[in-house]
Amino acid sequence: MVSERSRRRAWTTSVLALTVVILLYLTGGVLSGLRSAANLVVAPFSFVINAVARPIGHTLAGAINYSDVVAQNQKLRYQLGRAELRANEAWAFERQMMQLTTNLHVPFVGALATVTAQVSAISPTNFAATIDISKGRDDGVMAGMPVVANGGLVGHVIDTTPHGATVQLISDTHSQVGVTFAKGTSDLIVGGNGVNHGLSARSVPFSAAITPGTRLSTDGLSGGLYPPGLPVAFVKTVTLTPGAATYDLTLQPAADIRHLAYVDVVLWEPAA
Amino acid sequence: MTRSVVPVTIVTLFLVALQLSVFSSLRFAGVVVMIVWLWPLCLGLVGRTGLGLWSALVAGVFFDTHSVTPFGLSALVALTLAYGASRLGKEGVGDLDSAAWWVTPVLAGVGGLFAPALFVAAGAFALDFSLWRNSVAPMMMVNALAFMVLARPVTRLARWSSGMGRSRR
Numbered sequence: 001m002v003s004e005r006s007r008r009r010a011w012t013t014s015v016l017a018l019t020v021v022i023l024l025y026l027t028g029g030v031l032s033g034l035r036s037a038a039n040l041v042v043a044p045f046s047f048v049i050n051a052v053a054r055p056i057g058h059t060l061a062g063a064i065n066y067s068d069v070v071a072q073n074q075k076l077r078y079q080l081g082r083a084e085l086r087a088n089e090a091w092a093f094e095r096q097m098m099q100l101t102t103n104l105h106v107p108f109v110g111a112l113a114t115v116t117a118q119v120s121a122i123s124p125t126n127f128a129a130t131i132d133i134s135k136g137r138d139d140g141v142m143a144g145m146p147v148v149a150n151g152g153l154v155g156h157v158i159d160t161t162p163h164g165a166t167v168q169l170i171s172d173t174h175s176q177v178g179v180t181f182a183k184g185t186s187d188l189i190v191g192g193n194g195v196n197h198g199l200s201a202r203s204v205p206f207s208a209a210i211t212p213g214t215r216l217s218t219d220g221l222s223g224g225l226y227p228p229g230l231p232v233a234f235v236k237t238v239t240l241t242p243g244a245a246t247y248d249l250t251l252q253p254a255a256d257i258r259h260l261a262y263v264d265v266v267l268w269e270p271a272a
Numbered sequence: 273m274t275r276s277v278v279p280v281t282i283v284t285l286f287l288v289a290l291q292l293s294v295f296s297s298l299r300f301a302g303v304v305v306m307i308v309w310l311w312p313l314c315l316g317l318v319g320r321t322g323l324g325l326w327s328a329l330v331a332g333v334f335f336d337t338h339s340v341t342p343f344g345l346s347a348l349v350a351l352t353l354a355y356g357a358s359r360l361g362k363e364g365v366g367d368l369d370s371a372a373w374w375v376t377p378v379l380a381g382v383g384g385l386f387a388p389a390l391f392v393a394a395g396a397f398a399l400d401f402s403l404w405r406n407s408v409a410p411m412m413m414v415n416a417l418a419f420m421v422l423a424r425p426v427t428r429l430a431r432w433s434s435g436m437g438r439s440r441r
Contacts, residue, residue: 045289
């Protein structure tokens with residue numbers, strides 16, 4: 001009797017596990033359909049949870065963090081003033097740069113159109129650094145397009161729906177960005193270190209003269225994922241392993257990717 | 273089991289919504305607490321194997337459709353936790369009535385400790401070898417602590433929704 005029950009339980013478990021394993025390999029169209037269906041089912045529950053949790057959360061956060069909010073507001077006003085000043089200064093340089101790049105037939109991000117989108121959700125898991133944004137295919141957003149915010153590259157679009165898109169951040173462990181520094185004479189590959197960590201570059205040759213504070217920008221190599229000149233990161237530390245012929249870099253993203261509210265999708269598609 | 277499937281499914285969907293709406297933003301030390309894993313584990317601890325596996329599948333699949341990690345991995349981890357816990361639950365080890373007060377939190381803590389590692393290991397089978405680079409140790413610690421704290425209220429919810437009534441303690 002016991003063996004009969006155990007056998008049935010083992011069968012149930014095996015069938016469920018097998019179903020999941022098969023689903024693991026079902027990607028693409030099937031998955032996007034499933035995602036839409038799941039969204040439809042969970043949406044009413046999320047609506048109720050949000051209706052209850054958000055006001056409570058906002059009340060608590062507002063009460064506890066009031067002085068922080070005021071201080072943050074003052075800081076933001078100061079930063080906005082500085083940014084406006086810099087923008088005015090940069091305007092003349094940008095015009096000059098556009099003229100030069102047009103003559104050289106090189107794409108320049110300042111001349112590329114962008115779509116501003118609101119961040120609607122952050123990755124629900126610990127294992128992927130992604131955000132969902134409020135603009136999708138209907139607004140011209142396509143998979144592969146670079147996304148910028150807060151003064152630097154944030155990531156690129158990996159999935160789109162008619163009214164939304166998913167952006168893989170540069171801190172995701174799957175992210176690889178080709179960068180350049182030292183007036184474009186040296187190139188590196190920068191990889192993400194995960195949700196709560198910055199970026200890094202490994203096996204950098206000694207010939208590349210690099211110091212903490214060096215700014216790295218996208219290299220814009222032919223066939224690459226990004227146009228040239230987008231600020232990616234600053235060198236934080238340079239680590240030399242004794243006996244190694246190369247060094248490793250710890251990098252600080254140029255954009256503050258932990259606090260994203262709005263982003264700009266650059267309407268630029270990587271070359272096929 | 274059949275009578276309890278509907279309430280358990282509804283509670284599961286509410287918990288998935290809570291996970292996506294609240295817990296994904298409310299990070300502790302930058303780590304998301306995975307209540308979609310705690311819930312099937314607690315159902316297992318009260319000895320409801322079938323309901324535990326069902327809720328693991330529902331919670332995992334619905335959560336996975338909102339995540340960009342390989343589809344089905346969260347469900348696989350939830351199923352493993354539910355099955356493992358139900359083995360103990362059947363013996364009355366993790367139940368609120370028949371064990372010491374600290375047993376349920378400790379068992380849930382152990383589940384929370386190993387769940388992220390299990391996810392990374394399962395990721396290798398889905399040919400995703402980069403999951404381990406996401407600092408698994410803090411995830412294990414935070415989830416273990418959170419599971420310990422939440423184990424008793426969630427186990428009570430599991431008893432109530434699966435039609436077992438209130439616990440005596």
